[in-house]
Amino acid sequence: MDKVIVAENLSLSYKEFETIISKATFSIDAGSFVFITGASGSGKSTLLKSFYGAIEPRQGQLSVGGVKMNHIGTSKLNFLRRHIGIVFQDYKLIKEWTIEKNVMLPLIISGYTSDVSGAQVQKLLAHVKLTHQAGKYPPELSGGEQQRVAMARALAHNPILILADEPTGNLDEYSSSVIWSLLEGANTQLKTTVVVVTHHIPEGLKVPYKHYHIEFGNINEIS
Amino acid sequence: MKSLKNHISLIIALFTVLASVQIYVAVDRTIAAYESHLKNDYSVIVVANKAFTPQEFKTMSSMIERSEPISTAQVLERLKGEMSEKNLALLKLTLPKFYRIYLNRFPTPHEINGLQKKLQKNSSIERVEGFSQTHDTVYKLMLLFKDVVQVFSIAIAAVTSLLILKEMRLWQFQHAERMNIMALFGAPVWLRSAVLFRLAIVDAMIATLILCFSFFIIDYYAILTLPLKEIGISVQLFNFINDALRSLAISLGISIVLTFTIVMFHREEE
Incomplete structure (x- = not known):
């Protein structure tokens, strides 16, 4: 099976003599669903950041989608990010843009024509049941709706990998279940690899998943 | 209206730079015309x-x-x-x-x-x-006036450039969130900062239009040309093609260079 993420002796830190993740070796298969858990400050978000190049490996090797993340250049990083969908706890939607334009963002960046991207956005908004909100702005939507917009945006360009950082951290139970079902759908229907950083793994998930737990800088495979 | 309010300080700063340059040019032309007038008498x-x-x-x-x-x-x-x-x-x-x-x-x-x-x-x-003594006094006075205007224009241009830089830093903070989000999805630098460049170009155009309008009013009502004519100096203070184009080039140059500087120094959020 192809590997989407491969880490060998990976160490991560923000400062030189600090260690957040220490000499971790693991790999994530293409099309798999992975949870990374850990206590607050354990380094799970830092690990996720390293997957989209916001932090470079201090030591060891890391490759994402076949791209080596050590000393990655800007153009290579931009290229990689155009094949990744990211979902954040605080949604990270552009407030001055309409919902429709927010969802369209990855397609604009990838250079799709307005006809193609328009059709894709309509399909995605229907999928996340927000067609009627297309012309509104993010602050006009509830937290659950904003996260559904962020999900639609993450799926817009058919990414090889979806990275989600506490995607339901700010949501109520109902909205959380909608987001989990969207992530499950992306994994089962589109065969997209999904990596989720979370405090708690939700109950009742239908997809098989892998679980890594971070403790004291070490990554342990739980299941 | 809201957008105009947001950018009014940049427009005013750019207008000030353009006005100081144009005043220098106008003084230079007036002195050249006065030199020609003196030449005929000398x-x-x-x-x-x-x-x-x-x-x-x-x-x-x-x-x-x-x-x-x-x-x-x-x-x-x-x-x-x-x-x-x-x-x-x-x-x-x-x-x-x-x-x-x-x-x-x-x-x-x-x-x-x-x-x-x-x-x-x-x-x-x-x-x-x-008659070098008489001539010397008049000429030195004229050159002194020209130098004062030049120093004044350079000082204004320097101070307003700093103000523009500060204004653009505010823009950067305003647009940093959007630029960071776009970066997360792999947008190249030019696409992330396209809005900043667009705003800078629009503001540069507005500043140039205001300058042209101001000098049109000065010209139309002969606010300066009439007193100059009375002392025998006939001069065109604002050339609506050359001066407008030069002013547009200056304001576009300043705003684009400063926007570029800000974009280059922008650090992506980790």
Whole structure:
């Protein structure tokens, strides 16, 4: 099976003599669903950041989608990010843009024509049941709706990998279940690899998943 | 309206830079017109012991445009009653020739000295009067005025450039969130900062339009041209094609360079 993420002796830190993740070796298969858990400050978000190049490996090797993340250049990083969908706890939607334009963002960046991207956005908004909100702005939507917009945006360009950082951290139970079902759908229907950083793994998930737990800088495979 | 409010300080700063440059250009043109006006009134007096043709004077210096003899008849007429016919005839024979020499441009004090030396090299020329003292005072005053305006324009341009830089830093903070989000999805730098560049270009155009409108009003109501005409200076303070294009180029240049600087120093959020 192809590997989407491969880490060998990976160490991560923000400062030189600090260690957040220490000499971790693991790999994530293409099309798999992975949870990374850990206590607050354990380094799970830092690990996720390293997957989209916001932090470079201090030591060891890391490759994402076949791209080596050590000393990655800007153009290579931009290229990689155009094949990744990211979902954040605080949604990270552009407030001055309409919902429709927010969802369209990855397609604009990838250079799709307005006809193609328009059709894709309509399909995605229907999928996340927000067609009627297309012309509104993010602050006009509830937290659950904003996260559904962020999900639609993450799926817009058919990414090889979806990275989600506490995607339901700010949501109520109902909205959380909608987001989990969207992530499950992306994994089962589109065969997209999904990596989720979370405090708690939700109950009742239908997809098989892998679980890594971070403790004291070490990554342990739980299941 | 809201967008205009957001950018009003940048537009004002750009307008100030453009206005200071345009004022300098207008002063320069006014001084050039005044120099031309002075040139027509200015002449050098030459006293020679033999007659010179205009062509002979022209060969002595390229600055000489034309020359004319100064008639002595009026002086001799006045002396008619005071001197005998014989003495008067003798005086007429021994009286030197006087010439008024006009130049093709208004000379600097240094050029006057050079011209005097050149003319005096000719042994037939006894004396050259350049009126350098009077000329020097007027000319130095004019140059001083020009220098003051130049220093003033440079100071304004420097201070307003700093203000523009500060204003753009505020823009950067305003747009940082969007730029970071776009970066997360792999947007290249030019796409992330496209909005900043668009705003900078629009503001530069608005500032140029305001400058053109202001000078149109000054020109239309002859606010400055009329008093200048009264002292014999006819000058075009604002050329609606050349000056507008230059102002547009300056304001676009400043805003684009500063936006580029800000974009280059922008650090992506980790």
